[in-house]
Amino acid sequence: MKLLKSNNFRFGLLIGLLGLLLGLLIIYLVRSPFQSFGEFLTYFFSENQLLTSVGSLTLLGNIALFTVYVNTNRDKTAAGIFTITVIYGIAILLLKVV
Numbered sequence: 001m002k003l004l005k006s007n008n009f010r011f012g013l014l015i016g017l018l019g020l021l022l023g024l025l026i027i028y029l030v031r032s033p034f035q036s037f038g039e040f041l042t043y044f045f046s047e048n049q050l051l052t053s054v055g056s057l058t059l060l061g062n063i064a065l066f067t068v069y070v071n072t073n074r075d076k077t078a079a080g081i082f083t084i085t086v087i088y089g090i091a092i093l094l095l096k097v098v
Helices: 009-031 037-046 048-071 075-097
Strands: none
Touching (some): 009 037, 037 048, 048 075
16 A cells, blocks of 8 residues: 555645545435435535535544644645645635625
8 A cells, every 4th residue: 555655745635635525425325325415415515504514524534634644744645635625624614605
């Protein structure tokens, strides 16, 4: 698993994006397994309260990934994860305002 040990900003961006998607998928499977994923996403983006709670929960995976990469001195990868996390957080905030 040499790839997971790399220290690369673009790899961090990819891991950060996958972490968010995995978090969203887990929340979908736990909360709405009888609904299609598309219906879940539509409901997720249209409900302000759900956007906050689910949006925050999806960030937990990235927080864990970020911590692992910082603690193992792979700062470039951690910076990529952090960048995606910040972009996602800003997007959630903007969606709440609109």
